[in-house]
Amino acid sequence: MKKTVLVTGATRGIGRELVRQLTELGFSVFATGRDEALLESLRTETGCSGAIADLSDPAQVIEVYRQAASALGQVDILINNAGLNNRKAPVSEINLADWELQYAVNVRAPMLLSREAMREMGPRRRGHIVNVVSTIAKTSQPNYSIYSTMKYGFMGFTKCLIKEAREVNVKVTAVYPGGVDTDFRAEERPEYLSVESAARMIVHCITAPDDVVVHDITYRPMVESNF
Numbered sequence: 001m002k003k004t005v006l007v008t009g010a011t012r013g014i015g016r017e018l019v020r021q022l023t024e025l026g027f028s029v030f031a032t033g034r035d036e037a038l039l040e041s042l043r044t045e046t047g048c049s050g051a052i053a054d055l056s057d058p059a060q061v062i063e064v065y066r067q068a069a070s071a072l073g074q075v076d077i078l079i080n081n082a083g084l085n086n087r088k089a090p091v092s093e094i095n096l097a098d099w100e101l102q103y104a105v106n107v108r109a110p111m112l113l114s115r116e117a118m119r120e121m122g123p124r125r126r127g128h129i130v131n132v133v134s135t136i137a138k139t140s141q142p143n144y145s146i147y148s149t150m151k152y153g154f155m156g157f158t159k160c161l162i163k164e165a166r167e168v169n170v171k172v173t174a175v176y177p178g179g180v181d182t183d184f185r186a187e188e189r190p191e192y193l194s195v196e197s198a199a200r201m202i203v204h205c206i207t208a209p210d211d212v213v214v215h216d217i218t219y220r221p222m223v224e225s226n227f
């Protein structure tokens with residue numbers, strides 16, 4: 001039977017490419033994001049199902065998990081990919097709205113989705129949760145305090161989840177990509193990883209043999225040396 005996957009942040013960038021690669025491999029995919037037109041074009045292109053949800057709203061986070069479980073029958077693989085860094089500034093200039101938004105989308109939403117998934121995968125003793133963190137959680141950079149804090153927090157959560165989920169035979173993978181050339185930043189970065197390469201490394205973790213769990217994977221473009 002086809003394995004089912006819920007992908008967040010699927011309208012653009014790494015998530016969109018993940019949906020393309022997974023549907024090509026025969027996975028049954030439920031995609032979510034906020035941009036209706038982009039989601040519709042992805043449905044047409046790949047045959048995935050999906051729904052719009054703003055992950056900064058906890059009610060919509062829970063609801064989109066229910067929609068995915070209902071559309072797919074069950075969620076075998078959850079990929080917590082949605083994320084943003086809307087504010088790069090010195091600590092003296094950061095504001096509450098920016099850090100609350102990043103907390104909501106980069107940490108709270110994937111934690112809630114992981115909770116919903118564990119409630120179903122745990123009793124089934126089968127499933128896989130993939131959390132897209134960032135190499136920012138392995139280093140430090142001026143003006144990245146909000147994003148770094150959220151991704152360090154997400155890494156901490158994922159490390160705990162890896163241990164809890166193992167006890168009920170559920171796989172958890174923390175993914176640490178370096179720079180990827182996406183809409184994530186305003187400027188183009190052709191020297192960074194392509195979305196195809198970034199997504200392929202995640203697919204590699206999902207398609208590992210049944211007796212393998214990839215706990216974490218770190219990958220970067222060769223131009224990066226901040227590690």
Ligand SMILES: NC(=O)c1ccc[n+]([C@@H]2O[C@H](COP(=O)([O-])OP(=O)(O)OC[C@H]3O[C@@H](n4cnc5c(N)ncnc54)[C@H](OP(=O)(O)O)[C@@H]3O)[C@@H](O)[C@H]2O)c1
Pocket residue numbers: 008009010011012013014015032033034035036038053054055056081082083084105132133134135176177178179180181182183184185
């Ligand atoms: N690009 C990089 O260099 C890089 C490096 C390391 C890690 N990452 C991580 O990789 C993940 C994907 O990044 P990307 O580069 O593919 O970014 P992207 O091209 O900017 O795409 C981000 C995705 O997240 C969704 N999203 C953002 N805010 C949302 C919200 N409030 N509710 C629902 N969905 C929301 C967007 O949906 P809409 O546009 O439809 O709102 C979009 O589909 C993120 O977690 C990012 O932190 C990226």
